[in-house]
Amino acid sequence: MIEVIDFTKQYGDFMAVDGLNLSIAEGEIYGFIGPNGAGKSTTIRFLATLLRPTSGEGRIAGHSVTQDPMAVRRVIGFMPDDFGVYDGMKVWEFLDFFAVAYEIPRLERRRTIGEVLELLDLTHKRDDFVNGLSKGMKQRLCLAKTLVHNPPVLILDEPASGLDPRARLEMKSLLSELSRMGKTILVSSHILSELADFCTSIGVIERGKLLASGSIQEIQRELRAHRVLKVRLLNESPERFAHVLKEHSAVKAESVNTIDRTLSAEFEGDGSAQADLLRRLIDSGAIVEAFDEEQLSLEDVFMMITKGVVN
Amino acid sequence: MGMFRDNPVLSRELLVNLRSHRAFILQFAYAGILAVAVLVAWPRVDDGRLGASVTAARQLFDLFFFGQFILVALVAPTFAAGSITGEKERKTYELLLASPLKPSWILIGKLLSSLTYLVLLLASSLPMMILGYLLGGILLSEVARAYLVLILAAGTFGLVSLAASSYFRRTSSALVVSYLIILPLVIVSLYLASTEDITLRNFVSVTLLPPWTIAVWSIVIGLINLRLLRPPDVGSEGKEVVDEEEEQKYAIGVVIDRDLFPDKLFAPAKRTDLMPDGTNPVLDKELRSEIFSQGTLMLRVVIQVSMFLSIPLMAGFLFWRPMPGWYICYVLTFNLLVGPVFSSGSITQERERQTINLLLTTLLTPGRIVRAKLLAALRVSTVLTLLLTEQVILAYALVRDLQLQFWTIIPFFLIILVTCLMTSSIGLLWSSLVRKTSVAMIATYMSLMALFVLPVGLYRWSLSVAQGVSDEVLRWILVPSPYAAAMSVLIVGDRPTNMGGDVQPIERPLAWAGVPIWVISIGLFLVISLVCHVVTLIAFRYRWWRARESV
Ligand SMILES: Nc1ncnc2c1ncn2[C@@H]1O[C@H](COP(=O)(O)OP(=O)(O)OP(=O)(O)O)[C@@H](O)[C@H]1O
Ligand SMILES: [Mg+2]
Numbered sequence: 001m002i003e004v005i006d007f008t009k010q011y012g013d014f015m016a017v018d019g020l021n022l023s024i025a026e027g028e029i030y031g032f033i034g035p036n037g038a039g040k041s042t043t044i045r046f047l048a049t050l051l052r053p054t055s056g057e058g059r060i061a062g063h064s065v066t067q068d069p070m071a072v073r074r075v076i077g078f079m080p081d082d083f084g085v086y087d088g089m090k091v092w093e094f095l096d097f098f099a100v101a102y103e104i105p106r107l108e109r110r111r112t113i114g115e116v117l118e119l120l121d122l123t124h125k126r127d128d129f130v131n132g133l134s135k136g137m138k139q140r141l142c143l144a145k146t147l148v149h150n151p152p153v154l155i156l157d158e159p160a161s162g163l164d165p166r167a168r169l170e171m172k173s174l175l176s177e178l179s180r181m182g183k184t185i186l187v188s189s190h191i192l193s194e195l196a197d198f199c200t201s202i203g204v205i206e207r208g209k210l211l212a213s214g215s216i217q218e219i220q221r222e223l224r225a226h227r228v229l230k231v232r233l234l235n236e237s238p239e240r241f242a243h244v245l246k247e248h249s250a251v252k253a254e255s256v257n258t259i260d261r262t263l264s265a266e267f268e269g270d271g272s273a274q275a276d277l278l279r280r281l282i283d284s285g286a287i288v289e290a291f292d293e294e295q296l297s298l299e300d301v302f303m304m305i306t307k308g309v310v311n
Numbered sequence: 312m313g314m315f316r317d318n319p320v321l322s323r324e325l326l327v328n329l330r331s332h333r334a335f336i337l338q339f340a341y342a343g344i345l346a347v348a349v350l351v352a353w354p355r356v357d358d359g360r361l362g363a364s365v366t367a368a369r370q371l372f373d374l375f376f377f378g379q380f381i382l383v384a385l386v387a388p389t390f391a392a393g394s395i396t397g398e399k400e401r402k403t404y405e406l407l408l409a410s411p412l413k414p415s416w417i418l419i420g421k422l423l424s425s426l427t428y429l430v431l432l433l434a435s436s437l438p439m440m441i442l443g444y445l446l447g448g449i450l451l452s453e454v455a456r457a458y459l460v461l462i463l464a465a466g467t468f469g470l471v472s473l474a475a476s477s478y479f480r481r482t483s484s485a486l487v488v489s490y491l492i493i494l495p496l497v498i499v500s501l502y503l504a505s506t507e508d509i510t511l512r513n514f515v516s517v518t519l520l521p522p523w524t525i526a527v528w529s530i531v532i533g534l535i536n537l538r539l540l541r542p543p544d545v546g547s548e549g550k551e552v553v554d555e556e557e558e559q560k561y562a563i564g565v566v567i568d569r570d571l572f573p574d575k576l577f578a579p580a581k582r583t584d585l586m587p588d589g590t591n592p593v594l595d596k597e598l599r600s601e602i603f604s605q606g607t608l609m610l611r612v613v614i615q616v617s618m619f620l621s622i623p624l625m626a627g628f629l630f631w632r633p634m635p636g637w638y639i640c641y642v643l644t645f646n647l648l649v650g651p652v653f654s655s656g657s658i659t660q661e662r663e664r665q666t667i668n669l670l671l672t673t674l675l676t677p678g679r680i681v682r683a684k685l686l687a688a689l690r691v692s693t694v695l696t697l698l699l700t701e702q703v704i705l706a707y708a709l710v711r712d713l714q715l716q717f718w719t720i721i722p723f724f725l726i727i728l729v730t731c732l733m734t735s736s737i738g739l740l741w742s743s744l745v746r747k748t749s750v751a752m753i754a755t756y757m758s759l760m761a762l763f764v765l766p767v768g769l770y771r772w773s774l775s776v777a778q779g780v781s782d783e784v785l786r787w788i789l790v791p792s793p794y795a796a797a798m799s800v801l802i803v804g805d806r807p808t809n810m811g812g813d814v815q816p817i818e819r820p821l822a823w824a825g826v827p828i829w830v831i832s833i834g835l836f837l838v839i840s841l842v843c844h845v846v847t848l849i850a851f852r853y854r855w856w857r858a859r860e861s862v
Contacts (some may be wrong), residue, residue, distance in 0.1 A: 085666035086600060086666060098673060
């Protein structure tokens with residue numbers, strides 16, 4: 001549905017984005033993450049037909065971003081990272097303005113505006129001046145604006161920035177809801193936990209380069225080589241068993257924590273190697289309370305990727 | 312003295328203002344122009360006749376004085392009118408107010424910083440003035456008096472603009488209101504200064520002017536202080552939400568009612584329901600929401616001041632002596648002042664408010680957007696300008712001399728309408744070329760001033776320089792000026808004696824074309840408007856792709 005091919009953007013000598021390739025299938029929620037200044041907004045603005053690339057191409061629903069921007073605009077709903085609102089307009093006028101700008105007939109407008117206001121829980125603000133809305137409200141209003149022409153693709157640049165925790169949760173469930181309605185969503189953020197639970201795929205970008213891209217499971221699988229096993233023992237002085245780990249061929253490094261009696265091992269093996277390690281530990285007299293792979297949080301993934309551990 | 316030496320507002324502003332290369336380039340350019348003026352006047356000094364140098368010196372002196380007076384009137388507002396609104400636009404105003412700085416410090420800092428540059432400009436003319444003095448014929452006291460008047464004018468105009476800046480939310484509003492208030496002051500001062508009566512001149516400039524100026528200053532300073540001490544409430548993100556109805560309740564004087572004629576012509580009623588299909592949403596938005604988004608204060612002031620000014624002018628030029636050209640010049644000046652307000656911000660504001668990205672990802676084409684912006688600006692400025700022409704129609708209906716030449720009303724209206732189109736087009740052009748509204752606005756004013764006034768100055772100058780060339784040819788220089796166009800419409804009738812015969816030179820046909828100036832002017836203005844529109848469209852399309860790079 002969304003495809004970026006070798007997108008490069010240069011500002012003077014500075015490479016903001018360098019040969020980025022990306023492919024997002026229909027119905028996905030793609031989380032685009034990276035630290036500040038990584039090039040997220042640059043890529044997103046390119047896809048939103050607002051930025052001429054130094055080189056490269058993008059396609060949305062089969063339309064070329066550079067050749068046929070009008071067709072692209074018809075199918076995308078775009079929410080920029082920073083945006084303003086017009087003065088002297090009420091909420092419904094604001095939405096009507098954009099609905100007309102998307103050439104939606106009047107009858108349909110009446111229905112859609114009501115619907116998006118309902119969906120974003122803004123119905124009670126219908127007759128308020130947009131300028132008087134709080135930051136979070138404006139954020140929701142802008143999201144409402146992206147939905148008035150019912151686009152199949154949503155491109156959202158940090159939609160949750162400036163929202164309180166509760167509003168963030170609401171934003172998440174809203175995006176999941178939209179995804180259930182069959183929309184393809186590209187959403188950027190530098191806060192990973194925001195994307196973790198509802199994105200189907202993520203892409204990690206730093207200094208203009210895509211470091212990793214794929215479904216969350218895929219990326220974690222890629223990180224398999226570096227997973228960490230945690231063994232909690234009931235024995236006194238667990239350090240006695242450290243040699244068992246050391247001698248195992250799949251263990252790259254190990255450490256002991258005597259206080260909570262755990263051994264951890266950086267492990268590079270498959271499932272059977274893992275079972276073998278457990279057997280050996282038990283054979284050598286260890287009383288194993290727990291034997292588990294440490295759950296990598298998205299933060300860890302992110303740190304590992306940006307530290308260059310992967311790729 | 313601490314107020315001056317340790318004033319953070321002053322030092323910061325001075326740094327920003329004077330550090331730019333532009334400031335120095337301007338200064339040099341200015342000194343250069345003055346030097347050229349002196350050089351041009353110089354050769355005529357030794358054409359043998361006694362007293363010729365004295366006449367030359369006097370002319371030079373007058374040129375310097377009037378030129379600089381107009382310069383002060385033009386430039387003082389450009390610095391001062393943005394000084395407080397700029398803080399509001401950058402959202403730093405609340406920071407400034409919340410700081411322990413006293414309002415009077417802020418005021419002094421802003422005033423001095425906006426005037427320093429102007430005073431520097433004036434000072435750089437001093438060597439040339441002295442040179443003129445050396446030619447003889449001028450008293451040193453006259454030079455001193457000229458500078459006194461200039462400094463007083465700079466202070467007054469600066470303070471007026473600062474007051475406007477403290478009352479309005481946008482630089483554009485503050486700027487236009489400042490110019491409107493300064494306009495009558497300039498007309499009266501220039502009139503007084505051009506009198507030949509030396510004693511009157513002395514009396515006015517030395518005895519009358521200083522105490523009155525000081526009195527006006529203290530009133531204006533008091534007003535600004537009051538405003539800074541008790542700023543109006545601002546809502547979230549420092550923005551005020553204007554409730555029109557609420558505001559109208561407390562309005563003094565004219566009240567704008569969107570439902571009544573003629574107000575609804577420039578301010579159609581707000582919508583109560585969705586737009587009909589096929590509406591250009593940008594046009595609709597501009598007319599119904601944007602114009603009043605900053606409140607009605609600016610428009611009300613503009614309408615009241617212009618009406619107030621029109622009364623004596625109407626009495627003088629339409630009824631007492633039927634010289635409608637002069638009154639039309641006033642109407643054109645009004646358009647020159649208000650035209651840019653509605654056009655020069657219309658693209659830059661989308662950028663400043665960060666709505667441009669939202670707009671550009673819709674299906675609206677650049678062509679439709681630019682057209683809507685032009686139409687909206689044109690409509691508002693034209694209707695406001697035409698409000699001043701009902702007096703003209705009245706005069707044509709009542710004054711016999713005019714009744715007899717009723718057809719002359721046609722060129723007058725054509726000139727007004729085409730000038731409206733031209734001022735709006737030039738404003739929109741600048742709005743598409745630069746990033747900031749204040750810059751677009753000032754650039755527009757400068758271009759329009761150049762167009763309106765420069766040809767007249769050039770023509771007068773060429774009369775003395777190019778003596779072999781006939782007047783029919785020289786008058787081609789006047790074609791770009793709407794003033795000249797208005798004055799070139801032939802009106803015969805009862806004229807004051809010092810104006811000579813029945814047909815004025817300016818009303819005679821031009822060389823080659825065989826028609827009077829206004830015919831060519833109207834064509835030229837249309838061409839200028841068209842070219843501006845095309846360039847605007849190209850610039851906007853170009854920016855449209857480079858949207859990010861230009862933020
Ligand atoms: N107009 C410009 N001129 C020069 N450099 C620019 C321009 N726009 C962006 N950049 C640079 O390009 C890089 C990428 O910027 P971008 O806005 O895409 O980052 P981002 O990932 O969206 O960051 P953030 O999380 O802060 O929003 C930054 O280093 C930025 O400084
Ligand atoms: Mg960004």
